Amino acid sequence: MGRILRRILDIREQEGFKTLFMFSYIFLIIASLMIVKPIRNSYVLTEIGIEKLPLMFVLVAVSSGAVVYLYAKFSRKIRLNYLIFFTSVIFISTLLIFWGIFKLELSGKWFPYVFYIWVSLYGVISTTQFWLLANYVFNAREAKRLYGLIGAGAIAGGIFGGYLTNFLAPLLTSANLLFICVFFLCCTIIILAAVWRNSAGYGYRERISAQKRATKGEISENPFRLILRSSHLKLLAWLVGIGVVVANLVDYQYSAVASEIIRDPNELTAFFGFWLSNLSIASLFIQVLLTGRVLKSMGVIKSLFFLPLGILVGAVAVMANPALWSAILIKVSEGGFKQSINKAGLELLIMPIPALVKNRAKSIIDVFVDNLATGIGGIILIILISVAGLAVKEISIAIIILLMIWGYLVVKMRAEYVNSFRKAIEKRTINIDDQSVNLNDASLLESVLENLKGDNDRQILHILDLIENVTDDRIAPYLQNLVDYPLPEIRARALRMLSRYEKIDVRESAKKLIGDNNQEVKIEAIRYLCVKSGDISSALKIYLGSENPHIRAAAVMCAAREIKDDPGIASRFDMTSTLREFLESVKKETDFKHFRKSLKINIAEFITTIESKEFNQLINELLEDDSIDVLKAAIKSAGAIKAREFVKPLVWHLKNSEVAVYAREALAEFGDDILETLKEYFRDPAAEMKIRQRIPKVIALNGSKKAITALYEFLSLKDYQLRYQVIKALNMIRINYPLMKFNQRLLGKVILAEIEDYYRLNTVLFMLNQNAYRTSVYFLPGPGQLHGSRARRLLIRAIQEKMDRAQEIIFRLLGLRYDAHDIYNAYLGITSNQQSLRANAVEFIDNIISLDLKKHLIPMLDTFTTGSLLEPGEKLFRLEVPTEKYGISLLINGLDNWLKICALYFVGELKNDAYLDSVNELRNNMDRVVAETAEYAFGRIEGKERRNG
């Protein structure tokens, strides 16, 4: 049962509990809100009267502006789960205090105001907190799938809460209903703890840092100025604002009529609760049954007229007869359309605005404009009632005037909207992923399609991207024109899209296009004809039997793609024998080695699609092909088939820069199954260095626990080049799989070892610099020059470079322990030439790393001369400045080949026979350059000896 439900609702494994929790959470929050809202409305109306309602609107606007600002400021400093917990406790406590005040009848004149404002704030804060939590619980992909379902929880909560209030208010009295809210809120605290423990808590810090980084890239311009500069955004703000003002006026009329007719406070609470639920149901029905259709058939702009027209009908009714039915009519018209068609329309209106501008402008419109308009609505009502002395039904006149302004704004918005969209298409600032909804808009679709008539290849391809998943008969004629377009890519895509349309038939053109020079067009033409034939399998067989090998090849590819799109075809079609027969027929004409390149690629792609192991031999042959394009396709096939026999050639291809990325991806497809084999290659000193260096990245692509363990094993490797690649691979896992755990203890040890190496190199560097001063045989350096002979200078430079690299490695390792992006930014600061950036970075590191690491690392970052680092080196690692002989021997006998080479060269230049034995040993070193330099040094020392002798 659970499995079926999960499939219907598209809930994947391990998402079930958190979805259920979050659904319940919002259900309880909205249900509690639907309980307190009717209580508030009835209480305030019966206690202080309808005439004070406008003042309430103003007070709510002012106080929520202030509270939301303070809340936003405070929320940045505290962990989200604590924040929600504390605010929930505060809400529960205040609800209990309110209950006490109601019960003990302690309420003074101030209380209705406080209660009214409190409920408004509760609504804003509790729902905001919920969505903040949801953003941490679900990643972007999950959110796309599950937010609809979670939103349904809110609607269900609204319906439930309202009806519950309607049912219980007369039985328990309004005050006692607050206890139900307390109960609901207590449940949300338990849910919060469960959700946080199970999902949201992991990677919280990383996500916070990621958000900070994301906002760093945003434009720094004042968002108000952004709105003022864009006529589109200005109009949008006006539309939102006028909607809120009218909503206030409507709310006033509705509340005034209801409180006039229903005198009993508990009955009034029940009435408000009942109609709040009904409103939720009305919104739900309009949303499900009307919104999509209206947007599709009438477009965004016309859809924006529904709300004002609905309110107009209600306003006229209230003006004619201010009874309960007319009050309900105006409220249902306003509430029903506002949360459905109008909301969807407004969301779509902002789509053409570039994302960075949109994000900032939207928050201003949603919060600031909404609040401001609420306040203005209150002031207008005060003027209308207290100054102009209008009766409730006469408020309709003001509403009608505002509706006329509203209508004018919508008309003005039309031109602006289409214009903005046109600009967005030209600048390609529209996100294709967002477009499926947008292109259902009738007016927009037409203006977009106009671009298909042009001759701008880039723009046409972009439009085709946008409408790829839209099936609309209005598109078909435009696509038909593109079948003869000069660019083959456009011809092919037009054919592909046209196969979805019944009304337009381009079979004659498709038949001609089978003879097209472009293989892709050929494939799509065959595909089109097969789809239109009604029996894809039979039609394909005809083309597969064609005498023309190019058509046969295209048919094979077409068959492969069809199976990929519709696996059902595979059951009617034996793809393996199709390929076998095809290969045999082509082989009659030429042997496989001499197949055309494109044909080989097609065959490889075909095998990738059918994932048949029967053609492994063929793939092996293709893996030895001379053409890079064929190799790439064959490597992809090998990765898709995942036969062990491909591992060796794939590893071999890692050394080829042109296909290394493909080989890496293909090997990663094998997952942990080949981890041991990869480890063997990595350890094998006989294997090519290029291959060994590229293996850690392959392992990292898996991102599994086993991969991390494997890479950890190599952290103790002495070979610096290989260890560097291992650390880079671990960094890659850290970035791509932020929830993966790393063994911190071992990491600490490795970092300390790297720091010690840094200090050790520093002592050698210091010695070399000092000796350069002392030795008179070396020329005096100029400003900024290194001291000593060319060999000494080279060695000094090489050591400095190694120290820089060691520093990079230390930061990479820190990135595995702390937030990777923070550490990276700090590293950029440390390596910067700007003193202030460097100081800030050191300060930052000083604040985040552990005490032990701090002790070792900070002196290293905080000093500028080799000399000043000697003392901490001695204190922390007992490192003393070596003698020249000892220092150079350290390098010659060390594991870093490049330092070894530079030291050998230096020794050769010194002609010092004290190193002769060490040098002699290295003359047969496996590394060609080490051996060559040792030979050179040996010759120099020997020559000197001979001269001496």
Next chain:
Amino acid sequence: MLTTIEKVIFLQDVDIFEYTSTEDLSYIAAITTEMEIKKNDIVYNEGDISDAMYMIIDGAVSLRRKGAEVMEGKVKDVFGTWALFDDEPRVVTARAVEDCRLLRILKEDFVELLGDHVGITQGVLKKMVKRLRSLVGTVGKETDSRSSP
């Protein structure tokens, strides 16, 4: 014949490799070829395909465009550098004015090396950006001085 490390010492002074680490220079050294050119021999002609850059170890090379000498390269000078980065034909003729020893880096080998060693690519790009910045600075100063009364 120069050893690899001697080539590295030589390459350290090549402008375009100023920001390339010594270890990365050893990889570049590995793809260089030492060649000897007799006096008056042509290294390449104007209009030839650009396929390599050269460094003068010994001797001197005259670079001429349409017969006029553009410069004379001496020991440690480099010529034909841009061959490594674009496909435009040679704009000068390079002729040995003395017996020469040259180090040659073939474009094909260099591009392959760049693919394998990110550090070299970074070093070369850094140098190019520095050049571009100084060029922009120079143009900016000239524009300022022209626009000032």
